[in-house]
Amino acid sequence: MATYQLNVNGQSKKVDVDPGTPLLWVLREDLKMTGTKYGCGISACGACTVHVDGIATRSCVVPVSLIGNRKITTIEAIAQDPVGRKVQDAWVEKDVVQCGYCQSGQIMSAVALLKATPKPTEQNIEESMGGNLCRCATYVRIREAIKSASEQLT
């Protein structure tokens, strides 16, 4: 066990965990932030996507010991970001969710995409969202919501 001081959603959080514990499980079980989801544990589905220093990251394969003082942003705080808020609102406006389990990760990936590429092409969308699995296959509405959010970013 080791103690880490993490910067999560702008707040300093102290955790006492095994150094190999993936960030995902520290968020979910130690910090009780369950908006970030476990889907596969091998970075193959994207349900666990968070931002680490603004970069979309699969938290299920990043050991907490590697985080250091990097800034972690999760779905719980993404509305505080202007792009994040617009993406969330577009998701609601387009009635994207079905079971909803993967959508935290989808939204985190979409926010990262739109921050880097405010006017994405279909190909940009397929590349950036290509690792986020949705078993309900809400993909058509995900595309629509990303385009809708993009239009509102101008």
Next chain:
Amino acid sequence: MRAEKNDLHLNRRSFLCASTAAAGGLLVSLYLDFPAFAQEGRPSPPPKVYPPDAFVRIEPSGKIFITVNRLEFGQGVQTSLPMVLADELDADWSQVVAELAPAAEVYKDPLFGIQMVGGSGSISHSFQQYRELGAKTRAMLIAAAADRWKVSPNDCRAENSVVYGPAGKSARYAELAERAARKPVPNTVRLKNPSEFRLIGKKVPRLDSRAKCDGSQKFGLDLDLPGMKIAVVAHPPVFGGRVKNVDDQEARRLSGVKDIFEIPLAKGTGVAVVADRFWTAKQARDRLQIEWDLSGIELADSSQLRAKFKEMARRPGNVAVARGDDKAMSRTPAARRIVAEYEFPYLAHTPMEPLNATVSFKGDKAEAWVPSQFQTLDQMAVAQALGLKPEQVTFHTEYAGGGFGRRAVIDSHVPLEAALIAKRFRDTPIKLVWPREDDVRGGYYRPMHAHRVEIGIGADGMPAAWRHVVVGQSLVAGTPFAAMMIKDGVDKTTVEGVEDTHYNVPNFHVSAHHPVVNVPVLWWRSVGHTHTAFVMETLIDELATRAKMDPIAYRRKLLKPDAKKLRTVLDLLDQKSAAWRKNLPKGHAAGISCHECFNTAVACAVEVSIENKRPKIHRATLAVHCGLAVNPLSIESQFQGGIGFGLNQLMAQGAITLKDGRVEQSNFDGFTPPYIGDAPVAVDVHIVPSTEQPTGCGEPPVPVISPAVVNALTRLTGKRYRNLPLAAV
């Protein structure tokens, strides 16, 4: 492993009894009362009376809580059933809050007689029930207002959570609720005419949208209870394997490990690991050295099974349908005969939220939290494992991250494992998690199938004789469902979509073989239609091509006169897709299919090209006849998503295979469902206007997509694609 003999909590013999019971005997005593399938000569039970107070609660704040007798796992019933009730209640929709019902008698499916989600029945079975509940509650509120004002209820009307009376009188539902609750529940109520609906038939956004976009929606796996421990189970590498010996020394060295012990499983035995955290439990499980006893166990091998099934399909099986003249085939000249053999693999459901169940055992009672499609059976299984009666188990329905049938398991094996572990940790909630690897390797798949079809074509280009053999494991043999679903040795779920085809073939013979294989199988969204619609719709397309006819016109001509829903959707599809089908870019082709299941008819047109030897789906147009469309917005979503789910069959790595009894895939890197680039870029859904009884929308989207895509591919390459998953095109 600690000595079990000295363990006060674990009495091995009684555990094994529980295991045996769970594997088959547990449900024998269950009286599956399916009123919809009442046996001849057995009187139907009288219609159930549902007390409104079990479904509606109006609080002083004005908030109206509506209880949903179903699991919400994406299908949108958490919004649609409250819409139905709120419409008849004349409730202020902005004040409606939906709650998922716990397991209880009153929440059983009115037709199936158990509490469940399946058969695309959530709306179709509860539509009338929820309308009546809303109308009765409204009548009670009006009666309360009439009492207060000393006027006739006939002089009062309700609108938007307010009752209006004579002389400008009005009262909010919230003010009337307490008095209304004491009024008698009316036996009969007038229901609205469709023209009076304010919510039903409107595009109403989901009630759970915001919570599912900001991370606040809790699913079963998110449950966090005081003192809760996390459990994982080391399952045998082969279905039914038993623990021979365990070395858990390394595992127990990990800080946070609470206990490690053997448990019986629905099939075989396993080793449970209980720890403070999931990560610790999983690490500890990885450190276990387990020797397994696989003696006497069949080691299933999918390539051997494929050959065996193919061989079996060459002989007729148990007869499902024999219509017309059996000699018609032999009279058809060889040049006008087609013989087609098809292969379908095992498919996993892999809902995004890994399987889980939480159980807390308190001696004379227990509590369970399960994202369950089968609350009645899961509650019984937990009770049985703990030596309790079902009513001693408070059973909470948790929101589920998908399911597609995987949370409707007759042997309740996941909640059962959780209960057996919780039994050892009295007053401690145990959350059992099946890591993704357990789910992918854990069985309960859509079964493998082989089909062999011989068609004799008439001089007019239409099929005159059709002999069809289906080979696949039964989903229900040996369970209480068998009596209802197996007839003359044929499991309905194996041949549905063929035996009840709406195509008019005069001489028609369908039979089935049900080999027994040591791989647990289960219904997978749309069940038998996943493979039967593929076979039917690719063959019909082939016949249309041979007859040099337009695929839509050919289908129309071949449909039986009474196939009204399918005709309507084919007409609508033709109309909505004609423009793009006639202007396809070079290298693109259109593919057509149609299918009716769960009383809903769907027609599909897709635009496909080939990129990197895979189909690229540019668009899909769907026409749907589902009776009265309760929430067209959620129906549109179900159809857009459902066809994406159906594409699983075409994915290069979209199959489960076994070698030496072991599943060869373990996660999404080996079993790979469709991602965004694999799904259609755009899907337009057109719903036939109707005031008929609403029919299912969860499963009917799934069957149509893969045959439509393959029919388009055939138009591009001239090849037939009869073996799934789809290899390089």
